[in-house]
Amino acid sequence: MADPTPPREPATMVERISPLAGFAGVSDTRLRVREIPFLRQTNLRADPGKVPPSLGLRLPMEPGTWLRSGGADVLWLGPDEWLVIGDVDLPRSEDVAVTDVSAQRTTILVAGPGARDLLAHGCAIDLHPSVFGPGRCAQTTLARAQVVLVAGEDEEFRVLVRASFARYLADWITDAAVDY
Amino acid sequence: MLLIPCPWCGPRDEAEFGYGGQAGVAYPRDPGALTDEEWARYLFFRDNPEGPFEERWNHSAGCRRWFNLTRNTATNEITPISPSGDASPPGNVATGEVGTASASWDAATGGPR
Ligand SMILES: [Zn+2]
Numbered sequence: 659m660a661d662p663t664p665p666r667e668p669a670t671m672v673e674r675i676s677p678l679a680g681f682a683g684v685s686d687t688r689l690r691v692r693e694i695p696f697l698r699q700t701n702l703r704a705d706p707g708k709v710p711p712s713l714g715l716r717l718p719m720e721p722g723t724w725l726r727s728g729g730a731d732v733l734w735l736g737p738d739e740w741l742v743i744g745d746v747d748l749p750r751s752e753d754v755a756v757t758d759v760s761a762q763r764t765t766i767l768v769a770g771p772g773a774r775d776l777l778a779h780g781c782a783i784d785l786h787p788s789v790f791g792p793g794r795c796a797q798t799t800l801a802r803a804q805v806v807l808v809a810g811e812d813e814e815f816r817v818l819v820r821a822s823f824a825r826y827l828a829d830w831i832t833d834a835a836v837d838y
Numbered sequence: 839m840l841l842i843p844c845p846w847c848g849p850r851d852e853a854e855f856g857y858g859g860q861a862g863v864a865y866p867r868d869p870g871a872l873t874d875e876e877w878a879r880y881l882f883f884r885d886n887p888e889g890p891f892e893e894r895w896n897h898s899a900g901c902r903r904w905f906n907l908t909r910n911t912a913t914n915e916i917t918p919i920s921p922s923g924d925a926s927p928p929g930n931v932a933t934g935e936v937g938t939a940s941a942s943w944d945a946a947t948g949g950p951r
Contacts, residue, residue, distance in 0.1 A: 721848075722848070782851040783850065796900070798900060804899050
């Protein structure tokens with residue numbers, strides 16, 4: 659029989675490395691770009707007519723919008739699908755499918771007076787402030803990579819991108835940022 | 839490049855969509871009862887009009903919903919029909935009778951009508 663090995667401390671064995679670890683980003687007066695790593699993300703699927711109050715969240719029903727509720731940002735992804743960004747524990751229920759998708763995407767913050775032009779450089783949707791102002795979000799493509807764009811206040815945008823595309827997109831942003 | 843009106847997300851680039859072919863092609867009610875020829879007609883035979891054509895599209899890089907629209911194959915002019923998540927409208931292709939696609943989602947709630 660082998661010697662019983664002492665239990666190891668799992669936390670000390672794990673070093674969290676974000677998809678864009680080491681990404682220098684951009685930092686000047688016109689444009690700020692950096693990774694926001696490890697945002698907790700939860701995908702919700704539910705019949706919009708049957709969302710139980712016990713969920714504790716308000717869900718945006720208008721396509722392409724997001725709102726803040728229960729300490730989280732709740733994004734409309736589809737008529738029966740939402741993405742919750744924030745450190746919230748959602749109750750399980752018969753009527754809502756709750757899936758942790760935190761590791762699926764990382765987040766790139768693109769902010770500043772040049773942010774909108776930079777995004778428009780690689781994105782086909784109308785990003786004019788009158789159409790894509792604070793409170794709007796969209797699933798679309800940026801430089802041909804699938805992203806979720808989230809418009810916040812003060813020309814701050816979150817770009818949610820799949821982990822495997824993150825490095826490519828960060829390189830593209832760094833390159834395109836030269837123009838803005 | 840076409841600008842395709844997703845019933846949920848609004849007008850988007852063609853590159854965000856997948857094409858689903860002719861709309862309203864129903865799965866045969868009793869596939870086992872079909873002759874080989876009838877089965878082949880269901881699988882491979884589609885209308886090919888010059889003019890308005892009812893098609894299915896999937897907004898694969900966006901909301902990922904299926905919907906129908908009418909596209910004029912000669913001019914590419916697009917007329918939206920309705921959000922439709924239902925791929926199997928009534929009708930029986932094997933007998934040559936094709937059902938018309940009906941909206942199965944309520945546009946306001948996204949739930950069944
Ligand atoms: Zn869509």
